Amino acid sequence: MKTLSRSVLAALLAAAIGVTPAAAARAPAPRANAVTLITGDRVVLAGQGHRVEPGPGRQVGFMKQVRGGHLYVIPSDAMPLVTQGVLDRRLFDVTQLLAWRYGDADTPDIPIIEQGFTAPLGSAQVRRLPTLGMNAARVPKAEAAQAWRQLTAARTLAAGRTKVWLDGRRPFTLDESVKQIGAPQAWQQGMTGKGVTVAVLDSGYDAEHPAFKDAVVQERNFSDEPDMRDDLGHGTHVSSIVLGRGEKYRGVAPEASLAMGKVGGRKGPTDSAILAGMEWAAVEVKAKVVNMSFGAPDGPELDPLEQAVNTLSERTGTLFVAGAGNDAPKGKVISPGSAEAALTVGAVDRQGRMADFSSPGPRVSDHAIKPDVTAPGVEIVAAAPGGGHRPMSGTSMATPHVAGAAAILAQRHPDWTGAQLKAALTGSAAAVPGATLYQQGAGTIDLVRALRQQVVPRQANLWASFPWDDAGGRTATRTITYANSGDTPLTLDLSADGEVLKLPSGQVTVPARGEASVTLTIDAAGKAAGDHPGTVTARSGETVIRTLAGAYVEPESYDAIITIIGKQGLPTDPFFSEIYDPRTGTVHVPAYRDGVARVRLPEGDWNLYAFLWQRVEGKTVRTLADSPLKVDGGDQRVTVDTRRAKPVKISIDDPDARLQDTFALGLDHGKWNAWGFMGGVDVNSELFVVPAPSPGLIYTLATTWNSKDAYTLVDRRSGGLPEDPTYHAKRKDLAKITATYRAAAAQATGRPLVGLHGFGLDAPAGEIALPGTLTHYLTPGVKYDSGFEVGTSLMSDGGRVMKRGHTSEVWNTAVTGPSFLSPGGSRTGDGLSFSALGMFADGGADRTGTDLAATGVATLAKGGQVLARADLANCDVYQPEGCELRADLPAGPGRYTLTASMSRDVPHSTLSTGVESLWSFRSATTAGERPLPLMAVRYSPEGLDPSNRAKAGGVTRLPLRVERNPGSAPAKVVSVRLETSADDGANWRPVPVVRVGRDWRAVLTNPSAPGFVSLRAAVTDSAGDTVTQTILRAYAVG
Structure with missing residues (x-):
């Protein structure tokens, strides 16, 4: 699914509304989408807007952020655990939860994966994953608040010894192509994969298709679908590329055995289904090779699937082959292909050129070279459900070519581990003309060469990362070991292609039936910051062995030591904090302990943002701070003293007006933003800001008020956090709108909506009887979105800047029908x-x-x-x-x-x-x-x-x-x-x-x-x- 950019969100919907539980009860939204979070709080979406309903008895605030087109709503008591990395941020990704059909209309449970708990938190344990030390469980949404209390009471979670992830989904990402990698020549040598079991974890398969005649030795269904049938067609296609029987459309390893694990269908596989399938394939089936043509965006942390690939590879010797992804040029290699032990595959076309969709590296966590190899993945004709064949493209199609090649190589060398198979296929690959190492890895697999070469490397990829001020001089050594399976010694000529790679000599002799090692020096001294990929090539006649290697050099960076002083004069952990670059949107999240955090930052201009919730003299006080932070030539010490904070004051010259809601407190700074829901907060007694100039920073506080009229008062300042955060509005200076709301049925009611453009639609007047009229005053010079909600129907405009003076408008007016305000x-x-x-x-x-x-x-x-x-x-x-x-x-x-x-x-x-x-x-x-x-x-x-x-x-x-x-x-x-x-x-x-x-x-x-x-x-x-x-x-x- 395409994600929505912030501008599209702004055009099509209002992004966020904070309301008190009473306000939420006052305005139910029948049939509106709703998402219950693991905390028991609900985000209720009604097409063009949404609001937050705290769970029963929960007095919390919420942080709203838009990142990469995804809306996150994170409760205040969950934010520290998300920041520590022990609670999956995706549990609060409203956009993704709905896209994966985890909304309240789709499922009564929250699917999670737990690691390190002695008993699952969910009341219904879905499956145990003993080899991986994990459990998949489902938390009933009706009991989510109770489960959250149990979760946060577990001291091991706060201590970081356990983790909870969302059980997410990962979308599934051949007549000529087998020739392209040299499979027919392997067949002529009797190398067809016979005796080797390949497990394919995918969408099922067509058991009646001739491509699988006498091929399947085991099958198991891990999905939430009732049988192994492949309604999607992906698993049938992928499996037949690996080992399909037949003449014209023969797979790479046509006599290998298939263990088919169905991990998902049209919705895509869940993480827990994949993990169970991986454990089954490696531990129970003892498959030599496992094909995984699916994935999701990789992050800097090790996710459950990456952990599983590395753990099962080491313990069982199974080779996991995974696709690089289809998100080029913007996207990077996806998980689980990002796992160190995975053999990660990019795609080339029939002419051997890089496919324009094939996701490149570097790996997000450490800049290492990924993918490892490439294989044909464009317009690959293979089996389709129903007995026929059809073309498909993607790294999903490239991956089974490599899995089939690994099966053939495993037939030749049955005692080899997955790591050895990976090194041999990587080492024998042929470079892709015009492609970078981050696009192709070692190149396109060459099965003929892999079978022919008597010398193979033991390592596939050697990498080093250096901090800016590395006391070791930015040098590291790595060992390349060459193994000779032949009866005669072989002398290899060595060369290093890469500015940071150095070899001790130009040759190495590998004895017959023996090994020889070479010490590679990775020397980045004096090199510019950034990536420095390269290859080491060993040659002897037709033998060509390529080993990926290189280094990443951190840009000039220093430590920022941050101290947050609370209202009572003691170091205090903030509710939420980020260090950001407003020019790029790059974010670092400090991990505070007793009010102090140390963060490594590249040299340059940054901003420190902190938001505190404190109990002072029996009441909750919120304090907002944001100030420039310059990193230049050394470590920096920064102290934010909230005792300097100034109280916020906001009012209107209507003596009958009462503050209804503080629905937005936000900062926008270049490509960065942070917004908070402040439902029920009396800003005139509970909100403070720490004054600080900051060019380019826009501060916004939005409140709604009620008397016989409605008010939306917005205090918006630029240039930093104000020295005097006071805003007194006068009716004569505001924009005045008299809105008429028509009826389209008897005894109908509706909710007039208004909000900051791109942020949220609020209902300052609540529910009104139809037909009805409302006079609304708004701060001029601000762009607002307006709308109207009646039953399940939502209508909105494209946003406009309100001007001082009186205007009128009519809503819910006939004729209702198609519109192209936004692209269709x-x-x-x-x-x-x-x-x-x-x-x-x-x-x-x-x-x-x-x-x-x-x-x-x-x-x-x-x-x-x-x-x-x-x-x-x-x-x-x-x-x-x-x-x-x-x-x-x-x-x-x-x-x-x-x-x-x-x-x-x-x-x-x-x-x-x-x-x-x-x-x-x-x-x-x-x-x-x-x-x-x-x-x-x-x-x-x-x-x-x-x-x-x-x-x-x-x-x-x-x-x-x-x-x-x-x-x-x-x-x-x-x-x-x-x-x-x-x-x-x-x-x-x-x-x-x-x-x-x-x-x-x-x-x-x-x-x-x-x-x-x-x-x-x-x-x-x-x-x-x-x-x-x-x-x-x-x-x-x-």
Whole structure:
């Protein structure tokens, strides 16, 4: 799934709202997505916004951050454990939890992996992983708060001797390709993998496919699906590349045995299923090779799968072969391929060039060279469920080529360990022309050479990392051992390609049936900071052995020793703290102990951020600090003394106004941000800031107030934390909006929403009866998002800067229908994507909208043949895949028909019960992403009453305009035809339409009896593209 950038989040939804438990109870959101965190707190999402509900009896605050397009909501009592690295940050990644279907609508449990506990915290233990010292468990969400108390009461957790991870998911990432690595020549030597068991952990397989005839020796299902059937097709394809039987589409090792472990299906495998499969394959099956064509982004810490690869490799001698990932050029090698012991595989095309999708190194944790090798991974034809074959691309396809090659090599050398197999395949690989070592590793595997060479290395990759002020002179030694399986000695000519690599001599002689070692010196003295990869090559005739080696040199860096002094004058650990570079967004998280932290920082300009929660004289006091930190020429000592903090004061000149909520306290500084939920906090007595100038830093405090009117008061300053954090607002200086909220059903209620652009939608007035009116005052000069929530329906605008003075607006106004305020579809190369997120926008200008209760279908066809179909349901920006259609298109130009049809039956609206758009457009292969030429017809009927009713038998003037998908090729509207229906679309009659400037207008005669008017419009543009849009029950008549 594509992740949402911060700008997209800002355009489509409000990011975060903090509310008190009472406010949450006052405004339930039926059918809204919700995520219960492991702490028992809930993040409730309602399409365009969200709010936080603390768990029962929990008096905590929350830190909100947007990192890499993901929204994190971390409670104050969880933050220290996340900072210490003993609690998985992904447990609080709301975006990822929803994407993995861990929301409350999808599962009643929180899946976790525990390490080091004598008994699982979850009430339901899913599986034990004794070899790895782990347990997979599920914590019932209804009991999450209790489980959290048990978790935090475990002293071993705080001491760092145990860990808890989210049981995450990892997406699954051949007629000519086997020749490319030399497999047929191996077969001629009788090397077919016979007698070697290869375990494939994947999406299952088609047991009836001829490719697996007499191949499977064991199988086990670790997934949450009921059987081994492969609905995805990935596992069938991958397994047949390893060892598929057949003539034309033969696998690399066609006589190897298959142990098939199903670890996932369409949702992708969970970490615990993978871990169980790995343990089964290595310990019970005793497979020589395990293929793992899946992964997830790697981080600096060792995750459970990386631990398992290293542990099981060492204990069992199994070789784990893993894909590098398909996220180039931005993404790096994924986990578990990032594990030291894994044989990690990138992809090349049929011409031996690097595939443009193949993820490069270096490894995130230490900059070491990864991947280790490459193999064919572009348009690989292999088995498909149902008995046929199909092409697929990815490092998922490259990985089984290497697994098959390892099986053949294991047949030749049955006593070799996985580490020896890895070193031999890496050492015999052939360099990829034009590729860097971080793209290709040692190069493309050459099975012919691997079988032929009598000398092999014992090591595959030798690496060193040096701190800036290394007292050892930035030198290290590593040993390369060459083993000779032949009957004659062999003299190797040695050379080092790399500026930090030095050899003691130019030759080494390896005795027959013996070994010889060479000491490699890695000397980075005087070298620039950064990566210095290289290779050591040993040659003798046709024998060529490559060993990866190199070093990483830390940039000029020094220690920053930070002390935080609390309100009572004692060193105090902050609730949250980061050291960040505002230019790059690079973050270091200090680990405090008794108020002191030591952090290694590269030379340059940084900022220190700290947020404290303290009990002072019986009440909780929050203190915010952020100040520049310059690292230059030596260690730095920095003290933040919160006794210097100034109290925040904010007010309004309405004597009846009462502070309702402090919903945002945030800092933005270049590419860095940190925002806190302050639900229920009285800023006038509980919030302090430590004044400090800091160029470029923007401080924001947002509060909501209530009297007979609503207030959103925002104190926004630039240049650092203010010396005087006081803000007194006067009504005459504010922006005043009188908003009317129409009804679309009897006895309906709704929530007017407003919030800082890109941060959150709050409901300062709570729930109001419909129709209704609200006067709202806002601080001018600030960009806000506005919206309205009624039942499961959410509508919002694109954000605007409010100006001093009075304006008016209308919400929930007919006609609700499709909108292109945000992009709705695009073509990239020959891939098409379409989103139906904007199908229920109300009739106001610059609006988008969705209804979580609406369902429907989208289809794409060409020449009458359906190319793709997708069910549409639960259309929410946090789970966009529920409202998306994706398709692979034929290369070249063509005309396509795209239809999106949705309906709803909801108590909050009797209008727009059916909405359908049928687009016809031409499209051709593109060089990059290009928006589709889609159109939407937007109506603004005049004279409707507050319940969206027109007078029966009367006349309704109907202005209409045509919106185009943003960024699509410009074209003029050349014709508009309009029809109306008074019987829900059973009969239609045409209505004249006239052009008025750039828009259009019609005059409708309404039915004489109460009911509804439906609208159907047909639009053609100058490019010949069209849309036919139907809205049943567009407005009411009474």
